[in-house]
Amino acid sequence: MALVAHFDLELHQMDVKTAFLNGDIDETIYMRQPEGFVSGDPDNMVCKLKKSIYGLKQASRQWYFKFHQVIISFGFEMNMVDDCVYHKFNGSKHIFLVLYVDDILLASNDIELLHDTKRFLSKHFEMKDLGDASFVLGIQIHRARSHGILGLSQKNYIEKVLKRYGMHDCKPGDTPVAKGDKFSLDQCPKNDFEKKEIEKIPYASAVGSLMYAQVCTRPDIAYVTGMLGRYLSNPGMEHWKAVKRVLRYLQRTKNCMLTYRRLDQLEIIGYTDSDFAGCKDSMKSTSGYVYLLIGGAISWKSAKQSIIASSTMATEFIACYETSNHGLWLRNFVTGLRIVDGIERQLKLHFDNKSAVLYSNNNMSTTKSKHIDIKFLVVKERIQSGQLSIEHIGANSMVADPLTKGLPPK
Known part of the structure; x- marks a missing residue:
């Protein structure tokens, strides 16, 4: 699009x-x-x-x-x-x-x-x-061709979801998840009464409805949807309250859409971030990335990392590995379309962690980095071969921040 x-x-x-x-x-x-x-x-x-x-x-x-x-x-x-x-x-x-x-x-x-x-x-x-x-x-396509603008909206779908779960008249919410909110197995039902109460609630169906929205046009709810999806088999009332908070947020933002506009330069730019040991159950971190093309998000993901990292630098480096894998696929996909010139140039990724940037861009090994799984070191190889470049940006400019944590309302 x-x-x-x-x-x-x-x-x-x-x-x-x-x-x-x-x-x-x-x-x-x-x-x-x-x-x-x-x-x-x-x-x-x-x-x-x-x-x-x-x-x-x-x-x-x-x-x-x-x-x-x-x-x-x-x-x-x-x-x-x-x-x-x-x-x-x-x-x-x-x-x-x-x-x-x-x-x-x-x-x-x-x-x-x-x-x-x-x-x-x-x-x-x-x-x-x-x-x-x-x-x-389920996605509405809005075009203003004279201005070179195309928008993707799921307003109708979101309204149907709100009505399905009795939230069509709910009070709008400011954010999909509160800053500092954490979910864990401790919030799951602890006795038969709590289990019977949660069985009456369509938790899995509601989270599935949210997942379709976040996959198509709503990267802003990707983090909380991924977190809530970890408890589909045994959710608690706190998890259900979090689902309703997301629905209230969608009530306020249902008119928002992904927007793309004609620009002078075509370039795929990636942003990647991670928290540190954000999962209270496994102590694993959550990675998030988003890729932009002509100013609009074309691909994003928020997911729990597969291993436990011992430092913030390690979590960011692991996130870089996952992000660069998808980024190279995206570049190959666009190259295969044969209408974009110069897209084969270096894939540009942005970090807000200076240690991860320094470690990625040099061949030095330290006592803190020697334990990193060898498969993640392919990032260094990609940088040296010119396929990938990594740059540091300030935390306030990190577009992928909402994919790894809850943020306060602006």
Whole structure:
């Protein structure tokens, strides 16, 4: 979406009707005769499938193989790091296709090429042409093309979630989680009465609803959603109160959206941060990162680290490893689109920990750093090879700060 805004591409949407029925079957499969259609002796006669149907384990995979075969025959090429993104070039004209199960987004700088692709798809599959993309996967797309601005909003989805859990008239909240709030297993039910009370509450369903919002357009709730997700199997009332606090925050910010605008320079910039031993149950730290392109967030994550670190420098360095892994994937993905010049240059990461920056940028080893797992040292190798550069910024400028801790309202 960031590139659609920057290059002012046409953006259309299509839907494949009964997509899974298009898949071909590679093996012999029999099924019982369905109710209402019986031929001969139903106990001794079965149906032999000629095409894929809904309910088969391999239905989705066979549909993808069929679609891939068809779209490649029209001159499209698959992105080298994402199998569901395709592109096609015809001189200065180009078009991109994104497939998500049966939903298709088409982005092109030429309207005729876009319509040719639509006609081709309609010839091979039963399609529904939805025209200009305005609502996909629960996400509203707002465009101000004259200003080069594109926004992604989940206002309708958030309103449905608030209504589902009886919070549509709740008092708006300032922050998704209070500064200093910690969650632990000590807050889980301690007796049968507390367990029966929490069983009446749709905790797992509510956290799942929050997760979809944070994955799509709301990085601001990624930290607290990840924390609450650790207690899905045995939540306590304190955890449920925290869920309701997030819902009140969404009530206040439901009109907010991710925004991308046309800029002079295209560059992927990453920010990474971590707390120190923030998990009271395991003493592990939480890493967070966010990547920006043309001023808007395109990828983010907040997750508990896999090992216990003994210092703040170690936690930041481990966070850098995870962040650089995803950053290089992002750069390869954008490079594979072949419309962004110079994106192959060094990936830039920002830290607010000077010790981690110094350790990453030199070959010195100290007694405090020698215990760091060897796999994390690939960060140094990436810096030396020119793939990655690490810079220090002040804590007040750290964009990834809300992904690792609760912050006070501004």
